[in-house]
Amino acid sequence: MEGFQNSAIVVLLSVIIFLSINHSEQLQSSQGQTLLRIPRLLSNPSVLSTWNSSTDFCSIDPTLSVTVVCYEDTITQLHIIGNKGSSLLPKNFSMESFVTTLVALPTLKVLTLSSLGLWGSLPGKIARLSSLEILNISANFLYDTIPGELSSLSTLQSLALDDNMFSGELPLWLGSLPVLSVLSLKKNMFNGTLPNSLSNLENLRVLSLSHNYFRGEVPDFSRLTNLQVLELEDNDLGTKFPQLGNKLVTLVLSKNKFRDGLPAELSSYYQLERVDLSNNNFVGPFPPSLLALPSVTYLNVASNKFTGMLFENQSCSDQLKFVDLSFNLLTGHLPKCLHPKKTVVSDGNCLETVDDRSQNPVSFCHNEALAVGVIPQLKSREGRSSKTAIIALGVIGGVVGAVALVALVFLLVRKVNTPKAIKKHPTRLILEDASAGYPSKLLQDARYISQTMRLGALDLPAYRSFSLEEIEEATNNFESSAFIGESSHGQMYKGRLKDGSCVVIRCLKMKRSYSTQTFMHQIELISKLRHRHLASALGHCFECYLDDSSVSRIFLLFEHVSNGNLRSWVAERHARQKLNWTQRLAAAIGVAKGMQFLHTGIVPGVYSNNLKITDVQLDQNLVAKISSYNLPLLAEITGQFPSAQAGRLTSAGSKDPARANQEAKADIYDFGIILLEIIVGRPLQSRNEVDAMKDQLQAAIASDAATRRSMVDRAVQRGSSIQSVKTTMEICMRCLNKNPVDRPSVEDVLWNLQFAAQSQSNEVSPSSPGQFNHQLRLSIL
Numbered sequence: 001m002e003g004f005q006n007s008a009i010v011v012l013l014s015v016i017i018f019l020s021i022n023h024s025e026q027l028q029s030s031q032g033q034t035l036l037r038i039p040r041l042l043s044n045p046s047v048l049s050t051w052n053s054s055t056d057f058c059s060i061d062p063t064l065s066v067t068v069v070c071y072e073d074t075i076t077q078l079h080i081i082g083n084k085g086s087s088l089l090p091k092n093f094s095m096e097s098f099v100t101t102l103v104a105l106p107t108l109k110v111l112t113l114s115s116l117g118l119w120g121s122l123p124g125k126i127a128r129l130s131s132l133e134i135l136n137i138s139a140n141f142l143y144d145t146i147p148g149e150l151s152s153l154s155t156l157q158s159l160a161l162d163d164n165m166f167s168g169e170l171p172l173w174l175g176s177l178p179v180l181s182v183l184s185l186k187k188n189m190f191n192g193t194l195p196n197s198l199s200n201l202e203n204l205r206v207l208s209l210s211h212n213y214f215r216g217e218v219p220d221f222s223r224l225t226n227l228q229v230l231e232l233e234d235n236d237l238g239t240k241f242p243q244l245g246n247k248l249v250t251l252v253l254s255k256n257k258f259r260d261g262l263p264a265e266l267s268s269y270y271q272l273e274r275v276d277l278s279n280n281n282f283v284g285p286f287p288p289s290l291l292a293l294p295s296v297t298y299l300n301v302a303s304n305k306f307t308g309m310l311f312e313n314q315s316c317s318d319q320l321k322f323v324d325l326s327f328n329l330l331t332g333h334l335p336k337c338l339h340p341k342k343t344v345v346s347d348g349n350c351l352e353t354v355d356d357r358s359q360n361p362v363s364f365c366h367n368e369a370l371a372v373g374v375i376p377q378l379k380s381r382e383g384r385s386s387k388t389a390i391i392a393l394g395v396i397g398g399v400v401g402a403v404a405l406v407a408l409v410f411l412l413v414r415k416v417n418t419p420k421a422i423k424k425h426p427t428r429l430i431l432e433d434a435s436a437g438y439p440s441k442l443l444q445d446a447r448y449i450s451q452t453m454r455l456g457a458l459d460l461p462a463y464r465s466f467s468l469e470e471i472e473e474a475t476n477n478f479e480s481s482a483f484i485g486e487s488s489h490g491q492m493y494k495g496r497l498k499d500g501s502c503v504v505i506r507c508l509k510m511k512r513s514y515s516t517q518t519f520m521h522q523i524e525l526i527s528k529l530r531h532r533h534l535a536s537a538l539g540h541c542f543e544c545y546l547d548d549s550s551v552s553r554i555f556l557l558f559e560h561v562s563n564g565n566l567r568s569w570v571a572e573r574h575a576r577q578k579l580n581w582t583q584r585l586a587a588a589i590g591v592a593k594g595m596q597f598l599h600t601g602i603v604p605g606v607y608s609n610n611l612k613i614t615d616v617q618l619d620q621n622l623v624a625k626i627s628s629y630n631l632p633l634l635a636e637i638t639g640q641f642p643s644a645q646a647g648r649l650t651s652a653g654s655k656d657p658a659r660a661n662q663e664a665k666a667d668i669y670d671f672g673i674i675l676l677e678i679i680v681g682r683p684l685q686s687r688n689e690v691d692a693m694k695d696q697l698q699a700a701i702a703s704d705a706a707t708r709r710s711m712v713d714r715a716v717q718r719g720s721s722i723q724s725v726k727t728t729m730e731i732c733m734r735c736l737n738k739n740p741v742d743r744p745s746v747e748d749v750l751w752n753l754q755f756a757a758q759s760q761s762n763e764v765s766p767s768s769p770g771q772f773n774h775q776l777r778l779s780i781l
């Protein structure tokens with residue numbers, strides 16, 4: 001008992017010390033009162049459920065959903081991000097009262113209110129937050145026009161109203177916000193022409209107006225020398241190609257009415273990485289120099305009327321990953337440099353290619369080029385070519401690269417406020433990058449530490465895309481000795497990369513025709529599945545059909561952990577080779593942490609992982625890693641799951657919290673079975689065995705210490721502390737509760753296991769070096 005109290009005190013003290021070092025600010029009580037009114041006004045969203053009158057707002061840990069940042073005794077940043085796809089707040093919600101409450105926090109500089117179901121018009125009085133620098137109210141249901149009062153926000157740097165129902169024309173005064181650098185109004189119902197005043201925004205770095213109803217010519221942006229991202233997709237803009245500064249990195253003009261030829265200067269935009277001119281009416285010669293832009297990775301000019309002859313000896317940029325020239329009037333030969341490691345789509349032209357079926361006769365292009373007529377859609381293609389050689393590092397490679405870069409930006413900037421971890425392609429890089437431009441004062445205020453930082457550096461290479469050649473080399477061309485298993489989704493191979501590291505390669509075969517873009521979101525999620533206690537994702541590779549570049553197979557590469565599975569270490573070896581009690585607890589904690597990461601470390605969380613002790617692998621240092629978990633890709637591919645499962649997979653992005661919680665509790669139960677086996681040190685192969693063992697354990701818990709200990713694997717009985725065994729058994733029983741609601745949260749599980757480990761190291765091995773002990777205390781914090 002004394003051990004128990006001692007360690008409890010140690011833990012408590014550490015917590016207190018930690019809190020007092022890091023969170024000494026005391027919030028003005030009036031500001032605290034204001035925050036406390038927010039949950040009720042928003043109909044008590046689950047993300048705010050932990051706020052109550054004793055919450056110390058300046059010291060709550062920032063999460064992906066909620067972050068409060070204080071400076072001295074006032075609040076400077078408030079981020080509340082609800083669950084994706086949340087529905088309208090109820091009828092009694094009032095945007096007016098909500099904003100009236102918010103403006104009682106006049107020190108706010110950064111305000112994010114995303115995916116909360118807010119509806120109504122945006123009250124002008126929000127401008128009373130006169131220090132606002134960043135305002136982000138995306139993914140809600142706000143309508144009407146942007147209130148004129150916002151024009152008084154002279155410090156506003158970033159205005160994001162994406163994915164709402166705002167309408168009307170863009171106000172002229174937007175052009176007079178002196179320091180505006182990000183204007184993002186995607187997916188609204190704005191109409192009218194773009195005001196010329198926008199061309200005064202010299203600090204503008206990101207202008208994102210995609211998916212609205214804008215029409216008319218784009219103003220002259222040649223003075224916007226800082227503009228890096230211009231996205232105008234899916235409007236009615238045109239016909240003249242916009243005048244732009246040459247610092248542009250992303251230019252998206254697709255799905256508009258641009259017609260006139262491309263300006264020669266375009267070839268001098270040396271920073272251009274992503275160019276999408278597809279689905280317009282562009283005419284005139286296609287400048288092959290676009291292929292050779294030094295930074296270009298993505299070039300899409302599909303479905304226009306570009307003319308001209310291509311030569312095999314033309315040169316292209318090394319960076320180029322994806323080129324779509326399809327459905328134009330091009331003749332000649334595809335440049336050699338476009339092969340082989342790039343995705344190239346060229347159907348519907350008059351090129352001389354291997355697969356002539358996808359091309360028109362040259363006369364067609366000539367006639368069409370001469371005529372100013374309509375080009376008949378030429379989508380009919382005969383059967384699928386069996387050549388499947390082209391690898392799409394493609395767009396996705398770019399995205400993943402961007403993820404890595406974003407992480408880098410996070411590291412450099414360190415204390416940037418953004419709780420939003422990863423966002424939609426393709427502007428993410430720049431949007432995040434723009435945060436590097438926050439004034440340094442703001443950065444000092446921010447105490448947010450990104451998830452990346454908290455997780456600590458993984459000793460792994462960065463996530464990346466692989467080429468098919470690399471995969472073939474690693475598996476010796478899928479040699480049978482490399483084959484390690486098969487599931488309904490495809491085969492698994494073991495492979496060795498050039499650098500000598502071992503990987504597991506999952507090969508998923510497509511049953512239907514999808515473009516690589518379809519998987520962008522899933523790949524983004526997968527690229528985040530990296531944690532000390534997971535067999536982490538290392539990369540992917542697309543194999544595409546040559547004719548329509550749809551995906552034929554996806555390869556996913558994971559860390560290969562090779563020191564035996566957890567069952568072999570606790571239940572199958574000779575007694576002396578088994579893990580001791582301390583090591584077992586460490587392994588259990590590892591699994592729980594891996595599970596916690598899957599549930600809460602990434603957004604959206606990954607649930608229903610069907611955790612099994614044989615799918616937990618130990619590495620050379622006996623660090624436990626979950627090697628099989630629910631991949632957010634599988635349902636997409638097969639589309640043939642029983643509905644419950646399919647739901648769990650496909651709904652990953654828009655899961656309602658109650659359901660997520662239910663699925664989390666299923667994982668907790670599976671974890672309970674693993675823990676049970678760790679305790680008793682015997683393989684539990686069937687549900688009956690588990691139930692029987694559970695009953696025995698239940699009885700033992702109620703009994704005395706000796707009985708309890710007799711339940712523990714003989715091999716480790718002597719080395720285990722009484723308190724530690726008791727705590728472990730108790731939490732195990734709670735995990736195995738029949739009623740999901742009564743099962744503990746993963747945090748609760750972790751706390752108890754860490755407590756058990758703490759009791760163990762305090763009581764049993766006072767002479768052993770305090771290192772383990774120390775680490776535990778740290779990890780509890």
Ligand SMILES: *[C@@H]1O[C@H](CO)[C@@H](O)[C@H](O)[C@H]1NC(C)=O
Pocket residue numbers: 040041042043090092093094
């Ligand atoms: C709206 O009504 C619900 C119950 O009908 C209540 O829980 C909620 O607090 C109300 N919200 C406001 C802002 O009054």
Ligand SMILES: *[C@@H]1O[C@H](CO)[C@@H](O)[C@H](O)[C@H]1NC(C)=O
Pocket residue numbers: 050051052053054055
């Ligand atoms: C406030 O919430 C915390 C946990 O979030 C809880 O421990 C505490 O009891 C609550 N206090 C009140 C007064 O409800």
Ligand SMILES: *[C@@H]1O[C@H](CO)[C@@H](O)[C@H](O)[C@H]1NC(C)=O
Pocket residue numbers: 167168169191192
């Ligand atoms: C823009 O939309 C509003 C309603 O949303 C409408 O009243 C107005 O006429 C439209 N303007 C133009 C130029 O289409």
Ligand SMILES: *[C@@H]1O[C@H](CO)[C@@H](O)[C@H](O)[C@H]1NC(C)=O
Pocket residue numbers: 311313314
């Ligand atoms: C490329 O080839 C064409 C003819 O095939 C030739 O006219 C042209 O000069 C060549 N260009 C270069 C840069 O070699």
Ligand SMILES: *[C@@H]1O[C@H](CO)[C@@H](O)[C@H](O)[C@H]1NC(C)=O
Pocket residue numbers: 081112114136137138159160182184419420423424431
């Ligand atoms: C606004 O916030 C949402 C939610 O965090 C985020 O996804 C989005 O990228 C933000 N927009 C900008 C322009 O920063």
